[in-house]
Structures are given as structure tokens and as C-alpha cells.
Amino acid sequence: MNSLLNLFIIIPIAGYIISLLVPGKKEKLLSWVAFLTVGMHLLTLIVFFTLWLLHHHTTIDVKDAVLLKTTDFEFFVDFCFDKITAVYMFVGAFLTLLITMYSRYYLHRESGYKRFFNTILFFYLGYNITVLAGNLETLFIGWEILGISSFLLIAFYRERYLPVRNAVKVFSIYRIGDVGLVLAIWMNHHLWHENITFLKLNDQVMVHEHLQNHSYIGVFISLSILLAALVKSAQFPFSAWLPRAMEGPTPSSAIFYGSLSVHLGVFMLLRTFPFWENQVSVRILIIVLGLFTSIIATGTARVQSSVKSQIAYSSVAQIGLIFIEIALGFEDLALFHFAGNAFLRTYQLLVSPSVVTYLIREQFYNFSPQQSLLKKIVPKQVEYTLYMICIKEWNLDTLMSRFVWNPIKKAGNRLNFFSVRMGLILFVPAYIIGILALHFDNYIPAYIGKYLPMVFVLTGLIMVVKSFTEKRSVEVSWLLIIMNHFWIALAISFNEHFNTQHTFVYLSGIIASGIFGFICIRYLEKKEKNVDLLTYHGHIYEHPRLAVVFLIACLGLSGFPITPSFVGEDLIFSHIHENQLGLAILTSLSFMVDGLSVIRIYARIFLGPHEKTYHEIAYKSS
Numbered sequence: 001m002n003s004l005l006n007l008f009i010i011i012p013i014a015g016y017i018i019s020l021l022v023p024g025k026k027e028k029l030l031s032w033v034a035f036l037t038v039g040m041h042l043l044t045l046i047v048f049f050t051l052w053l054l055h056h057h058t059t060i061d062v063k064d065a066v067l068l069k070t071t072d073f074e075f076f077v078d079f080c081f082d083k084i085t086a087v088y089m090f091v092g093a094f095l096t097l098l099i100t101m102y103s104r105y106y107l108h109r110e111s112g113y114k115r116f117f118n119t120i121l122f123f124y125l126g127y128n129i130t131v132l133a134g135n136l137e138t139l140f141i142g143w144e145i146l147g148i149s150s151f152l153l154i155a156f157y158r159e160r161y162l163p164v165r166n167a168v169k170v171f172s173i174y175r176i177g178d179v180g181l182v183l184a185i186w187m188n189h190h191l192w193h194e195n196i197t198f199l200k201l202n203d204q205v206m207v208h209e210h211l212q213n214h215s216y217i218g219v220f221i222s223l224s225i226l227l228a229a230l231v232k233s234a235q236f237p238f239s240a241w242l243p244r245a246m247e248g249p250t251p252s253s254a255i256f257y258g259s260l261s262v263h264l265g266v267f268m269l270l271r272t273f274p275f276w277e278n279q280v281s282v283r284i285l286i287i288v289l290g291l292f293t294s295i296i297a298t299g300t301a302r303v304q305s306s307v308k309s310q311i312a313y314s315s316v317a318q319i320g321l322i323f324i325e326i327a328l329g330f331e332d333l334a335l336f337h338f339a340g341n342a343f344l345r346t347y348q349l350l351v352s353p354s355v356v357t358y359l360i361r362e363q364f365y366n367f368s369p370q371q372s373l374l375k376k377i378v379p380k381q382v383e384y385t386l387y388m389i390c391i392k393e394w395n396l397d398t399l400m401s402r403f404v405w406n407p408i409k410k411a412g413n414r415l416n417f418f419s420v421r422m423g424l425i426l427f428v429p430a431y432i433i434g435i436l437a438l439h440f441d442n443y444i445p446a447y448i449g450k451y452l453p454m455v456f457v458l459t460g461l462i463m464v465v466k467s468f469t470e471k472r473s474v475e476v477s478w479l480l481i482i483m484n485h486f487w488i489a490l491a492i493s494f495n496e497h498f499n500t501q502h503t504f505v506y507l508s509g510i511i512a513s514g515i516f517g518f519i520c521i522r523y524l525e526k527k528e529k530n531v532d533l534l535t536y537h538g539h540i541y542e543h544p545r546l547a548v549v550f551l552i553a554c555l556g557l558s559g560f561p562i563t564p565s566f567v568g569e570d571l572i573f574s575h576i577h578e579n580q581l582g583l584a585i586l587t588s589l590s591f592m593v594d595g596l597s598v599i600r601i602y603a604r605i606f607l608g609p610h611e612k613t614y615h616e617i618a619y620k621s622s
Contacts, residue, residue: 004048005062005079008089008132011041012125019121024114031104034117038100038124042093049086057083061134061199068505068567073574074195075567077141078134084270087335088131088263095259095346096124102350103251112156116249119156123149127260131267135197136185137570139271141561143181143228146261147174148555151599153252154245155607163247164536164607171599172405173241175592177231182588184224185570190578191217201274208278217578222276225268226286233265233319234312236293239300240397242316243309250349253308258315258345263338266319269326270334283327290323299390307352315345408593412469415462427483430459434490453491453583460487461590468597471533474521474605481557481597482514484590488572491583496575506572509563513556520550524605533601536608547606554602558595 015037022030052060060081068075100120107113126145133139155167188196191214201207211218229235234242234257242262246253256262269286276282294317301313318341325334348355392398434456437444444452460483467480489503524546525531528539540547556563569591576584 003062004044005060005081005132006064007044008041008048008128009079009125011037011044012121012128016118016121016125019114019118022114027104027108027113030114030117031100034100034121035097035104037121038093038097041124041128042090042097045089045093049090052081052086059199059202061197063134068571070502070571072193073189073571075137075570076135076195077138078195078197079132079138080134080198081132084267084331084335085131087339088267089128091339091342092124092127092131092260095255095342096120096127098346099251099255103249106251107249112158116153116156116252119149119152120252120255123153123256123261130264133271134199135195136181136188137195139268140181140185141566143178143264144560144566146264147171147178148560150174150245150256150261153248153256155603156248156252158540158607159538159609161536161608164603166244166247168600168603170241170245172596173231173238173400175595176238176404177228178595179588179592180224180227180231182569182573182591183584184221184228186573186576186584186588187217187221187224187578189574191221198271201272204274207275211278218276219279219282222272222279222282223285225272225276226282229265229268229323230289231265232268233262233323234316235265235320235323236289236296237396237399239293239297239313239316240393240400242312243304243306243393246306246308246312250308250352254346254349257312258349259342262315263319263322263342266322266326266334266338269323270331273326273331277329286327287324290320290327292320293317293323294320296390296394299386300393303387303390307355308349311345311348311352315341408465409469411462412465412467415466415469431486431490434487438490438493449494453494453580454586456487456491456494457583457586457590460484460491461586461593463487464590464593464597468593468600474525474531474533474601475518477533477597477601478514478517478521481594482510484594485510488587488590492572492575492587495577495580495583502568502571502575505564506568507565509556509559509565509568513553513563513565517550517553517557520546520553521605530611531605533604535611536603537605538608538610540606541610543606547602550606551602554598558598559591 015033018037019030019033022033024030062079064077064079066074066076100117103116103120107116110116123146126142126149128142130139130142130146133142151167151171154170155164157163191210192200231238242257245257248256297313297317297320301310301317304310304313318337322334322337322341325337389395434452437452463480464484467477467484470477470480485507489507493503521531524539524543527543528537531537531539552562556565559565559569573584573587576587
């Protein structure tokens with residue numbers, strides 16, 4: 001049975017590759033490829049689930065492949081199957097099958113028909129990797145695939161301004177969750193001194209022994225996991241991104257933000273529950289956040305003018321209750337609640353266009369206002385105050401902009417004097433000095449040497465912040481991202497004089513992707529007169545193949561799991577010591593802003609309304 005687990009990854013991969021080869025004009029064949037892929041996956045799951053029950057439904061854990069192994073580090077892909085995986089896989093397969101059937105007709109003759117089914121199958125691959133993951137590293141592979149799939153589906157109507165803008169905004173929130181997951185993986189290496197699997201976390205004696213002597217580390221890991229879960233499930237204070245994600249087609253909204261992707265924060269808490277179940281402070285925090293989210297989301301849902309936004313906030317409120325159930329230890333109830341909420345929200349979103357039509361007809365011909373008992377009890381001033389707060393969605397989006405994104409933009413805008421020539425003049429000598437300091441560190445006083453990693457990684461962070469706010473030159477922004485990775489590699493090298501092979505694994509994908517991306521930028525600048533980052537240019541219409549190549553380069557530069565740099569990032573983090581929290585946070589922030597800057601460059605150059613007037617231009621609001 002253990003070998004059969006690979007089928008749940010092989011089938012989606014095969015379906016995705018076949019869908020890429022099918023011509024875009026053959027809609028029927030495309031839809032059948034998606035339908036048969038998910039249908040075959042569901043049948044395989046039913047057979048496997050039956051055999052698993054007959055074999056006393058014990059937890060199955062398979063160490064599938066070792067991607068990199070050194071003396072004190074091992075990155076391996078591990079798959080795990082238990083009741084949590086079974087429920088998530090069955091719900092995911094059934095609802096994805098339903099969505100593929102629905103989308104065959106809903107998106108008929110849509111210009112992005114092939115693109116939609118490609119992305120749905122790519123999402124399905126990431127979803128299965130995530131729910132089958134037996135360790136945090138494998139889960140992070142699926143987590144990254146889900147993030148980029150989400151971006152592509154929200155920006156499905158790429159000729160419009162608002163979907164593209166909201167896609168970038170949602171992806172930026174996702175990157176905050178990535179920081180939490182990266183920090184949890186980093187500290188797990190130091191706590192267990194191995195790549196710990198979820199199966200081993202079920203050993204309560206081992207977990208208790210480790211956490212008894214490292215209670216603060218245990219709380220830090222739990223809070224990092226909670227941060228990732230809050231972001232992914234749109235819990236407070238990250239609830240405002242979910243309605244913005246509804247800019248994509250209704251089927252993708254149903255499968256992503258009504259049923260599957262939005263419940264992966266719940267999955268994260270369920271999977272890691274044995275680790276933090278004895279940490280009372282963490283459980284209380286989860287209950288408080290879940291309860292507060294349910295209250296504010298319920299009120300916000302009641303005043304939304306868009307039916308999709310109403311459903312989004314209603315789903316957020318229910319997920320808040322599921323968080324409470326997990327914190328109280330009701331695992332089976334949480335699984336049942338997840339399945340019920342996923343099926344209900346998918347149904348509501350798929351029928352939402354028809355419901356709007358029925359409600360309009362009802363409003364014109366048979367409308368009678370309902371009398372609410374609450375209105376008679378609550379004073380009018382309190383009622384109006386709550387109404388205005390809920391209309392403004394508790395200003396969560398504004399607070400996120402004010403305290404997170406605006407400070408980053410202000411810091412970057414102070415570096416507007418930066419140019420390519422100045423970057424090379426400053427970068428090359430400073431980096432050579434850093435390399436010389438690394439090789440002759442015996443001559444550097446200890447009180448100075450211990451601050452050098454922080455100085456170098458802070459230099460890289462400043463560069464990538466400047467890249468994120470650069471508006472004039474695409475080349476400057478791209479080069480600054482590459483330089484950031486080099487400064488990170490140099491900074492971590494001061495901690496331990498590790499093998500240069502580690503640095504090569506990390507930088508190999510960065511260098512290759514950086515070169516390919518730079519060639520794409522130069523080629524586009526020769527073809528088009530205006531290529532900057534001031535607005536959205538929409539060059540994907542006239543350069544679709546170049547856009548695909550540049551997107552792949554962007555993914556490689558951001559450490560997506562298509563290059564060795566994905567493993568290299570984890571390898572680099574393993575060399576940051578457990579007492580260097582500041583260094584770890586600055587490095588993870590660099591990776592976060594790095595991904596944002598890369599996606600911003602891609603969106604600004606290739607997506608949005610085309611600047612040339614002979615192309616059809618959509619309205620700014622969708």
C-alpha cells in the first residue's frame with residue numbers, strides 16, 4: 001500500500017502535463033483531460049481508502065525521495081496518510097471534479113479556457129502535495145504551488161485593472177504566511193536536529209521531553225505555524241484579502257476561497273496539533289483569534305453588497321469556529337465541520353449568479369422587510385456604529401497598508417538616487433571586501449565579526465526593498481533582487497565556514513533565472529518603447545511566449561520549487577543558529593519582499609489593460 005501513495009501525485013502531474021500539450025482551441029479535449037484526471041484520482045482514492053480501512057487504518061508514512069543530504073542536513077520528500085489526509089483528499093477530489101464539470105460550460109468560448117484548466121490542474125497538484133505531506137518541507141512545496149496558482153486564477157481576467165491589482169495584493173499577504181512557515185522550519189531543525197516528520201510528532205513522550213527543556217522555542221514554533229495558518233485561512237487580522245480574491249472566475253472562487261485553499265490553515269493546525277496541544281497559552285490565543293474573527297466576519301458579511309463577498313466572509317466566520325474546535329481538542333468535529341463548510345460554500349458560490357437574479361425579482365415583486373428583534377433591543381447609535389465599522393470591513397485592509405506596506409514603500413522611496421551604474425560601482429567593491437573579510441576573518445576582532453552577518457543581510461534587505469519600490473527601470477529592480485540573494489549567501493557564510501557546494505546549490509537557480517529574466521527584459525525593451533514599472537502595460541497580448549518564459553524566470557528567482565534554490569534556501573537557513581533570531585527574521589523578510597518584487601515586475605510588465613489603443617481596454621472596475 002505504501003507504494004500506492006505516489007499515484008496520488010503522479011496522476012495530477014500527468015494530467016497537468018497532458019493539458020499543457022492540448023491546443024487551446026480544443027475545449028472539449030481540455031475539459032475531458034481535467035475531468036478524467038480528477039475522476040481517476042477520486043476512484044484511486046476510494047480504492048485506496050477501502051484497503052486502508054481493511055488494514056486497520058493505521059497511519060502510513062513513506063520517505064519518498066532524498067533531494068539533498070549533508071553531514072547535518074537532510075531534505076527529503078515524505079508522504080503521510082491518515083484520517084486527516086483521507087478527509088481532505090476526498091473533499092478535494094469530489095469538489096474539484098464538480099468544478100471541472102461546471103467549468104466546461106461556464107467558461108465555454110472564454111479566451112482563457114486552456115489557461116484556466118491548466119491552472120486548476122496545477123492547483124490540484126499543489127493541494128495533494130500539501131495534504132499528503134509528511135513533514136513541513138514537503139508541505140512547503142505544495143504551499144508554494146498553491147500560492148502561485150491563486151495569483152494566476154485571481155488575475156485570470158488579465159486585461160482588467162482590478163483583478164491584476166487584487167492578485168498582487170493577495171499574493172503579498174500570502175508571503176507573510178510564507179515567513180511564518182519558513183521560521184517554523186528553521187527552528188524545527190534546531191529543536192529536533194533532524195528533518196522531523198508529522199508521524200514522529202505523535203510521540204507525546206518525545207515531544208514532551210524536548211519542549212520541557214526548550215519551552216520558548218516550542219512557543220516560537222507554534223506561533224510561526226499559527227501565523228501561516230491565520231494568513232492562509234483569512235483569519236484576523238488577515239481577513240480582508242479573501243473578498244479581493246473573488247475577482248477570479250466563479251468556479252475558481254468556489255474551489256479556492258470557498259472550499260479547499262482557504263481551509264488549509266485548518267489543516268496546518270490539525271497536522272501540528274500534537275506539537276502544541278500542551279501549550280495552554282497558544283491554545284487560548286487560537287480560541288481568542290477564532291472567536292474574534294467569527295464575530296467581525298459575521299457582521300461584515302451581513303452588510304456586503306456583493307453576494308460573493310457575503311459568502312467569503314461567511315466562510316471566514318465558520319473557519320474561525322473550526323479554529324476554536326481544534327484548540328479545544330475536538331479534531332473529529334473540526335474535520336466534519338470543514339467538510340460541511342466546504343460543500344456548502346462551493347454550492348453557494350456556484351449558484352450565486354442565479355440567486356442574485358432570483359433576489360432581484362423577489363425584491364421587485366414580493367418584497368416585505370423583515371422585523372428584527374435585535375434592532376428593538378440595541379440602541380440606534382450602537383447599531384449605526386457597528387454598521388459603519390462593518391461597512392469599512394473593520395479597516396483591516398487600511399491597517400495592513402499603513403503598518404506593513406507603506407513603511408516598506410517609504411524606505412524604498414528614500415533610495416530613488418540608485419541606478420544600475422551606481423549599483424555596480426557600490427556592489428562589486430563592497431562584495432569583494434565582504435569575501436575578503438570572510439576568508440581572513442581570523443584577523444577581524446570578535447566584537448566586530450559577530451555583527452557582520454546582520455550588516456550584510458540588512459544590506460540585501462535594503463536592496464530588495466528598493467527593488468520593490470523601483471518605478472523607473474525594470475533592469476535596476478531585477479538586478480537588485482539578484483544582489484539580495486548574493487548578500488544573504490555571504491551573510492550566512494560568516495556563521496559557519498560550510499562547504500561552497502551549499503552556496504552553489506542556493507545560488508545556482510538564482511543565477512540561471514536571473515540571466516534568463518534579464519535577457520527577456522532586454523529583448524522586450526528592444527521591441528517596445530515603453531517598459532517601466534509606473535503602471536500595468538499588458539505586453540502579454542503581443543508577447544505571450546516571452547511572458548511564459550519570464551514568469552518561469554520569476555519563479556526561479558523567488559525560490560519556487562522548480563530550481564535547486566528552493567532546497568538551497570532551507571539549507572542556508574539551517575546554518576543560522578537558534579540564538580540568531582534577528583538574522584533569521586531579516587533573512588525571511590528578504591525572501592518575502594523578494595517574492596513580492598518579482599511578481600510585481602511580472603504583473604506590471606505583462607498584465608493589466610494594454611497601453612496601446614488598438615487593443616480592447618476594459619473598465620478599471622470589474
